[in-house]
Amino acid sequence: MASRNLSINVEFITRVEGHGHIVIDMDEGVLKSCQLKVVEAPRFFEALLVGRSIFEAQHITSRICGICACGHSLASIQAAEDAIGFIPSEQTVLLRKLLLHLENLDSHILHIYLLAAPDLVGVKSFMGLMKDHSGAVRRALRMKKYCNDACDILVGRHVHPISCVVGGFTKLPGLKELKGMHALLTLIREDLPPTVELVSSLKFPDFVRETEYVALVNDSGEYPMLMGDIGSTDGVRKPKGEYRSITNEFVVPHSSAKHTRLSRSSYAVGALARFNLNHDKLHPKAKELAASLGLKPVCANPYLNSAAQLVECVHCSEEAISIVEHFMANGLDQTEVALGGLNEKGAIPVRAGNGVGCVEVPRGILFHNYEVDDRGIITSANCIIPTGQNLQNIEDDMEKLVPEILDRSDEEITLALEMLVRAYDPCISCSTHFLEVKFVNR
């Protein structure tokens, strides 16, 4: 076994967002390369933003990703407002938290049911699940639609939200709309116990590798998603303005997405990282679920990211319901409605500045950073995407995993690697895009 040759080459890994390959090359027991190649053609978003109005940034950067468009929108708006010195109202902040909960719920449901579960059940896709788990597929599609419909009410649609802009929201829900969202969230809450049942019945691969986990942290009792400092399980804590000293981006020759590192060779972001850092701040029902799933911080099994996502589903749905109930009881100040467009009326004062947006989106911590001149024209932009931050960590995982499973067949090793990559729920068109496994020389 020690002298085994192994060559894996998976081209365009499926059930992930974007285009990537996995390439493994082992020669006589020596692992020569273990790569996750991002082959997405660059889309140059940072360059497209230069010269455009800060009031267009949300619309453009939302298009970085169809799955986490609301997350990109929120990070973009936060960076823009930070740059021009605009402070959003409490009502706006609360509505943004609601939107972020809906975003995380929607994306986690998609990942748990349609992208991750098929591997654990032993089928190729949700089409295969239809045979023995048609109820689960129906439930997944239903839950996803509830999230979408709630987003429609709040921001017009989930894919590329319309009404969340710099300054606030271009429409605000009335009582009828709030009741509509409440009904949808209640339906999601009802579908969560059978979801838990499904996930509890799945057997996750047993693999552990200690690493550094990075997520937002704060000093309040709230599970930080929209705002906070940047923290890590290795004890790092920095304000969001110093994000570059967290990510320390570097270029690797085999990928069109940059890699990152902090205290070790790599770090991980996402639901598991958030759970590991902020577990004690989860909603009691979510904590209860984590305990029943046997999920304990610090959990270093990357495959359990899907379990952490499920725990967050419970947290996000409960928190979303609380926010909606708060507005149902207290109403919204409808005079706060914002005007879309390019701030033609000058309702929002603009100044030159540099701003950072730092938001926990489904796949982990997302950074947007813009510099604007005194007319609000973007002079430089930088976006660091969760999947990009996970790339080096995934490669380090693969490097440890491959020697541990060398007694298996090529097909089984390939599947284990694909499942590992999928567990991170990568968003490759974000990171620029990713996955094919290439066994080069087995």
Next chain:
Amino acid sequence: MTRPKVAFFDFSCCEGCQLQVANIGETLLDVLALVELVEFREVMSEKWSGRYTVTFAEGSINNEESAQKLRMLRDRSDILVAYGSCAATGGVNGMQNRIPRDNLISTVYGDQWGGGETKTVRAIHQVVKVDYTLFGCPINPSEFLSLLKAILGGISWHASDNAVCVECKFNENVCMYDRGATCLGPITRGGCNAWCVNNGNVCYGCRGMVSNPNRAGAEEVLLTHGLKPELIAAKMGMYTGALEAGNGK
């Protein structure tokens, strides 16, 4: 009777238009009873090597590898649908074409560009013949269903070619110009039911221009509000950069 073979493919895009399919809820299962979904990389691992009855292609073409794959899909497909803005007009990717490629690369990668092929952005129809086009960033799920039903039923189908303003008026929205914002509704292709204006924002022109825009009318609206016609042209470039003169093949 064998069911029509349907497939989804993506080129340079955010994959949000494909995601809209998963967003139609359990209706999707009714659709799947009528067709055989044979390939859809974003959510399926299954592959298909035969002919496709209907192929939905999302994304714009940014390099030769993609162009070749698209030509292969065209050859193997009875019906090819340009699916969403990036496929239909180049979408936001088209903005790349207004910037010299060296600038794009140095702005994003500095001096660490690892090479790789990146070329002028093209819409799908600038590379191969397209049978139907679903406009929109993102596509509208009900429009997707209406096209699919028309194809399956052998009924003719045309994308809307009236301005967004027409639909906006039916919805009785207050005109964004009267509210003090610049909106592309007067010249943008409709079919979205004025989605953005209904939600309080302006139209960003994601469906590109109607085939015969009323330029004089649009200019009059702008002048009435003390705005310059050049402004609307610059804004339109957010989605139509790939269709501008000098681009394409």
